[in-house]
Amino acid sequence: MSELRLSVPKMVTELPGRKSKELLKLREENVPGGVSYGIPTFIKRGEGAMFEDVDGNIMMDFAGGLGVLNIGYSHPEVVEVVKEQCEKFFHTSINIIQYEQYIRLAEKLNRLVPGDFKKKTMLVNSGAEANENAIKIARRYTGRSEIVTFTGAFHGRTSLTMALTSKVKPYKFGFGPFSAGIHRAEFPYIYRRPKGISEENAVKYFVEKLRNFFLEEVNLEEVAAIIIEPVQGEGGFITAPMEYVKELRKVCDENGILLICDEVQSGYCRTGRMFACDYWAEHGIYTDIMTSAKSIAGGLPLSAVTARAEIIESSQAGGIGGTYCGNPVAATAALKVIEIMERDNFADKANHIADIAMNRLNEMKEKYEIIGDVRGLGAMMAIELVKDQETKEPAKDEIKEIIKECNKQGLVVLDAGVRGNNIRFLMPLVITDEQLNFGLDIIENAIVKVCESVYSCC
Ligand SMILES: Cc1ncc(COP(=O)(O)O)c(C=O)c1O
Incomplete structure (x- = not known):
């Protein structure tokens, strides 16, 4: 195994180093400031949980490319299949010439997403695009317009998903008006429950708030879907309590509403299961539509919408999809990523x-x-x-x-x-114990x- 993969941080310059400083200047001249950056350094190569920057600093990544690198940087087996695929073909578009990887990945996801019922999967490019499609499909299937989202939610930066997203700055400020038909309920943020409510009573309090929400804010008969992150990501890694999820499922079942589970950040073994909604399934709760992205393909742009077959089949041909959706190289990577995660028990690594x-x-x-x-x-x-x-x-x-x-x-x-x-903390799940403790020391x-x-x- 190479040295970088097993190394620990070693800084040889201050940040930014000389080469990074030059590149930052170039960036400033050519890239808009609205495309933010967190750390003033440029990567040269990455392996596992580690990377080397252009100035020779060895650094550790607890951000995992914004939750994309559960499998780690440059997993050798993923690199190998991507290289092989690149030599064959990059692209055709599934809307024109068919390719096997798209179908195999859909088959795999239909098996992995919890629920003993017939499912189908469409592939797209990003988390936001997956959520856009989930909403389109929910509206098409139910014939209803209204969508319920939550405080603290993050579902993307496109026009529709920005409306679903909660944080005004930086995500929404000055970018309105926003898409209509979106209603925001209060997410059960137990740590920030009102004063005087005990932790044990907090879930009850939030369930009661949800019931009032449907009396005061939106008529249940008009709601197409409720979209929720099982663990809020950008919102601060807050898990929706099981009793609350049970209530959501009940409201959906009683009123013909679809439950959409956004696993864009929580998916692919991050939470100690393949998907966070596997924990729901352990309590007999299933989502109607699940979106996933980020760690699905180890860094290549890809996302998926997996849903009950009759729901996702409601769209007319050509109504969903796009030119690059389910790119063959990305789908090849995803098949290998999932194979490795199952084989090497990445859920256990997360635990x-x-x-x-x-x-x-x-x-x-x-x-x-x-x-x-x-x-x-x-x-x-x-x-x-x-x-x-x-x-x-x-x-x-x-x-x-x-x-x-x-x-x-x-x-x-x-x-x-x-x-x-x-x-x-979104460290690659291949991190060693020594590296993990080193990072926690820092x-x-x-x-x-x-x-x-x-x-x-x-
Ligand atoms: C839960 C969740 N949904 C959707 C998105 C949007 O994904 P993307 O940036 O790929 O559009 C994110 C991104 O952070 C996310 O965390």
């Missing part, structure tokens, strides 16, 4: 990472006042940072400093949440350093 990391993060919570909440499902984990445990005032400035400090020490981490005060050191400088103590 193993969670065992180590949740322990360490909970220990840190005991030591450092700034950590208000530690939460997660499998290896989809986050810490919420607050200035005060009682008021829960978000520690937004501190988090920026902690992230910068981590970057300096060779670790890439991401924030999350409507208030921007969570650190989320985080702990950064917390201590920033707390010392801001509060003179922790």
Whole structure:
């Protein structure tokens, strides 16, 4: 195995190094600032959970390309099949000349997505595009127009998905007017439940709020679908409690509404199951439509909409799809990614990472006042940072400093949440125990350093 794959961070320059600085200048001149960047460095090559930048710094990636690299950078078996496919053909479009990989991947997803009923899958290019199609299909099938989404939701940046998304800045500000027919219910964010409501009563409180929502906001008979992330991603890695999901399923069943599960960030073993909605299935709850993307193809652009056959069959031919949808190279990569994930039990790897990391993060919570909440499902984990445990005032400035400090020490981490005060962990699931602990050490050191400088103590 190569050195980089098993290495730990080693910084030889400050960030940005000389070459990165030159490229950043070029970027500034040629790329709009609206395309944001988190860390001032340029990658040269990546392996597993590690990458080397153009200045020779060896860094560790806890952001996983925004949740795309569950399989890790440059998995040798994926690289091999992609190379082979590239030599045969890049593209034909499934709408014209057929190719086997599209069909095989659809077959695989129809088997993997939970539910002992007939399913069909269409392939598209991005998470947003998958969600757009899910909404189109739900409207077409039900003949209804209204859609229910949630506070804290993130479903994409296209016109329709921006309307579904919750965070105003940066995702929506100045980009309106937004698509009609979207209604926002309150997501059961247990940590931020109203004061005076105990944790045990919080789910009941949010269920009651949902019932009122359907009295006050939108008529159930007009609702085509409810779209929910089983674990909110950009919203701050907040898991929808099972009792709440049961209520959603009940509302859907009683009123002819479809349940859409957005697994774009939570899918492909991140949560300790192939999909987070596998946990729902363990309680007898199934989604009608499931969207997935990001880690599906190890970094090549691909996404999927998998649904009950009679629902997804409601569209007329040509009504759904697009030129690049289900690209053969990406579909080839996805087939290999899923094969490896099943064969090497990536769901267990996620649970193993969670065992180590949740322990360490909970220990840190005991030591450092700034950590208000530690939460997660499998290896989809986050810490919420607050200035005060009682008021829960978000520690937004501190988090920026902690992230910068981590970057300096060779670790890439991401924030999350409507208030921007969570650190989320999306490390590749191939990370070694040594690397994981090394990364967690960096985080702990950064917390201590920033707390010392801001509060003179922790
Ligand atoms: C849950 C969820 N849905 C949809 C999207 C949008 O995916 P994409 O950026 O591929 O359009 C994201 C992206 O972060 C996401 O986390």
